[in-house]
Structures are given as C-alpha cells and as structure tokens.
Amino acid sequence: MSYLSYQFYVIPPEPGSEILMALISEFGFESFDFNETGFTAYIKEESSINVDLGNLSFEDFTFTYDIQKIPLTNWNAEWEKNFEPVSVDDLLYIRAPFHQANKNVKHEIVIMPKMSFGTGHHQTTRLVCKTMFDVDFKEKRVLDMGCGTGILAILAEFLGSKDILAIDIDEWSVENSIENCETNNCKNISVKKGNIDLLENEKPFDIIIANINKNILKTQLPAYSKKLKQGGKLFLSGFFTTDMDELKVEAASNNIKFISFKSENEWAMLLLEKI
Numbered sequence: 130m131s132y133l134s135y136q137f138y139v140i141p142p143e144p145g146s147e148i149l150m151a152l153i154s155e156f157g158f159e160s161f162d163f164n165e166t167g168f169t170a171y172i173k174e175e176s177s178i179n180v181d182l183g184n185l186s187f188e189d190f191t192f193t194y195d196i197q198k199i200p201l202t203n204w205n206a207e208w209e210k211n212f213e214p215v216s217v218d219d220l221l222y223i224r225a226p227f228h229q230a231n232k233n234v235k236h237e238i239v240i241m242p243k244m245s246f247g248t249g250h251h252q253t254t255r256l257v258c259k260t261m262f263d264v265d266f267k268e269k270r271v272l273d274m275g276c277g278t279g280i281l282a283i284l285a286e287f288l289g290s291k292d293i294l295a296i297d298i299d300e301w302s303v304e305n306s307i308e309n310c311e312t313n314n315c316k317n318i319s320v321k322k323g324n325i326d327l328l329e330n331e332k333p334f335d336i337i338i339a340n341i342n343k344n345i346l347k348t349q350l351p352a353y354s355k356k357l358k359q360g361g362k363l364f365l366s367g368f369f370t371t372d373m374d375e376l377k378v379e380a381a382s383n384n385i386k387f388i389s390f391k392s393e394n395e396w397a398m399l400l401l402e403k404i
Contacts, residue, residue, distance in 0.1 A: 131174045132199045137192055139167035145190030147395045151369045155344055156180045160251055163394075167192065174198065217258045223280065226312070236287045240278050240309045252396035253340050253366040257281055260391055260400055261338075264362050266290045269335035272328070272356070274349070275367075276320065279306030281338050286315045290336075293318040296327055325352050333358045340398075343368040347379050354383035357403040362388075366398035373397050 135158075139145040146168050150161055157176040162169045172180065182194070214224040214231070222234040225241055258281070267289035273282040276295035285293050295310075295318055297303050303322040310318045321327055337353050339346055346365055353363055363385055365376060370392050377387045380401050388400045 132171050133174050133177050134197045134199055135170045135172070135180075136195045136197070137167040137170065138194065139190055139192045141190055142167055145187065145192065148187070148190070149185070149192055151371060151395065152185065153180070153182070154342060154369065157342075171199075215255065217255055220262050221258055221284065223258075236284065238280055238283050238287075238309075239312050240280060241305075241312070252393040253368075253398060254280060256391045256393055256396065256398040257338060257340055257364050257366050258284055260364065260389075260398060261285070261288060264336065264400070266336065270332070272296070272331075272334045272337045274325070274337065274339040274353075275341040275345075276306050277302050277340070279309045279318070279320065281340065282306065282318050282320075283310060283313050283315055285336070285338070286317050291317050294331065294334075295320045296323055298322070298324050325349050328352055328356050331356060334361060336362045336364070338364040340364070340366040343372045343376065346376060350376075350379050350383045350385070354385055354403060357385070359403055361403045363401040363403065364398060365401065366396075368397060369395050370397040371395075373399060377401075 137149060139149060146163065150168060153170060156179050158170040158172045160171045214222060214228050216222055216234065219233065220235050222231040222237045224239055226239055231237060261284055266285055269290050270292040271285045271290045273285065273293065273295040276282055276297045279295055282293050282295040295306055297306065300322060303320055306320045310320065333356055335358055337357050339349065339353065346367065357363060368376065373390060376399060380387065384404050385401045386404050388402050390397055390399050
C-alpha cells in the first residue's frame with residue numbers, strides 16, 4: 130500500500146488554506162500538515178480516485194498543487210525525520226521509542242506508526258485526548274472506532290477502562306495498534322479489522338470514541354446510538370467547526386444530546402450523551 134502527498138500552494142495562505150482544507154477533507158484525506166506556503170494532505174493511493182479538484186475555484190485566494198507518491202519503504206523514515214513528541218497539557222506525552230521519556234507528565238504513550246493515522250499531531254487526536262481526561266473511564270466498556278495507531282484505546286486503558294474494543298478497516302492500522310498496545314503494556318484492548326458491521330453482535334458500550342470524518346460519522350450514528358448505553362458518552366471528531374451543527378442535528382435524531390465541544394485550528398470534536 131502506498132500513500133500520496135498533495136502539496137497545496139495557497140495564495141494568500143490564510144485564510145485560504147483552512148477553507149480549502151475543509152472542502153477537500155471529504156475526499157478521504159487522512160492527515161494535514163500546515164506550512165508557510167499552504168499545507169500538505171495525505172491520502173491512500175487507492176482512495177485518491179475520489180479526489181476531484183478541477184471544479185474548485187475561489188474569489189479570495191488561488192491554489193496550485195503537486196502530487197508525490199510515498200512508497201511504503203519511505204513512509205516510516207520520513208515520519209521519523211519529522212516527528213516531534215506531543216504534549217497534551219501536563220497530562221499526556223506522546224512520543225516515539227527513539228525519544229527521551231518525560232517524567233513530568235501523568236501519562237506517556239509510546240507509538241511507532243505504520244502508515245496509520247493518529248499520531249497525536251493531528252488536531253482531532255489531541256482534542257479527543259484532552260477531553261478524555263474530563264470523563265470517567267474507570268471500569269467502563271469502551272469502543273474506539275477507526276483506531277488508527279491505537280492512541281485513544283491506549284489512553285482509555287490508562288484512564289481505567291477494563292474492556293476496550295478497537296476497530297479499524299485498514300490492515301496496517303490494525304497491526305500498528307496491536308504493536309503499540311504491546312509496547313505500552315496494555316492488557317484490556319482487543320483490536321479487530323473490520324467496519325461498523327462488527328458491532329452487530331457486541332454488547333453495549335459505556336463510551337464510544339469515533340475520530341473519523343463527517344460523512345462516515347453521520348452514516349454510523351444510528352449504530353452508535355444502538356450500541357451506546359443510556360447515559361453513555363460519545364466522542365465524535367475528525368471534522369471542522371463548520372460541520373458541528375450538522376452532526377449535532379443528526380445525533381439528536383438518534384437520541385444523542387450535545388454536551389460540549391473543543392476546537393483547534395478549525396478542527397473540532399463533540400462530546401455527546403445517549404438519552
């Protein structure tokens with residue numbers, strides 16, 4: 130499997146980059162990195178057939194782009210070269226094995242991604258991590274839907290969950306999550322490859338975490354509602370602040386009420402509750 134990187138050159142970069150990023154996020158891009166001239170967007174090569182940029186034009190800014198294929202053999206080397214540890218306040222430190230440990234935080238997660246999304250650098254991963262510290266996970270049954278590197282499932286165990294199911298449709302993400310769970314000595318996480326259909330025979334959850342994208346979240350909200358206990362918490366992320374109202378309406382139609390939100394650089398997460 131290979132990824133493609135789209136380097137977007139935006140003039141002027143602000144606010145054009147954020148507007149363009151919001152529009153193309155629905156094409157299946159998994160991660161974005163801002164830079165001085167615009168931003169870089171990453172997508173699986175097989176998903177790039179959905180990318181249609183030909184009809185995009187704007188009055189307030191212009192953009193051009195280059196596409197580069199990133200072979201699997203180069204991905205981890207490129208990631209290692211650019212990756213820096215991530216702090217979530219003084220509560221959580223996310224680092225790679227080749228970084229020095231940080232003893233000044235409450236929890237530390239060590240990860241080594243393999244073509245999977247969710248290193249802690251993306252704003253939505255940080256937003257969910259930060260909000261998880263506001264919710265009681267002790268003895269709770271948790272679902273991490275679209276687990277990526279497994280960070281959120283690992284943090285759920287660190288916060289006291291004793292029964293965690295992590296699901297991803299991508300084989301690399303599943304393998305990476307399993308390895309990262311082992312690296313962090315997790316004992317309560319089951320990682321499975323598949324989609325929302327895997328929930329059919331699962332017993333209800335106290336907490337569901339889904340950091341994916343707006344369209345998939347809207348499609349899967351009925352399944353989340355069905356498998357979430359009354360009073361259970363739902364974390365939704367992977368979308369922009371401009372998408373929040375749409376998701377809140379869809380959640381309400383599935384007996385899930387809004388509690389709070391957090392945002393960072395136009396990205397957002399919602400905390401909701403089953404009623």
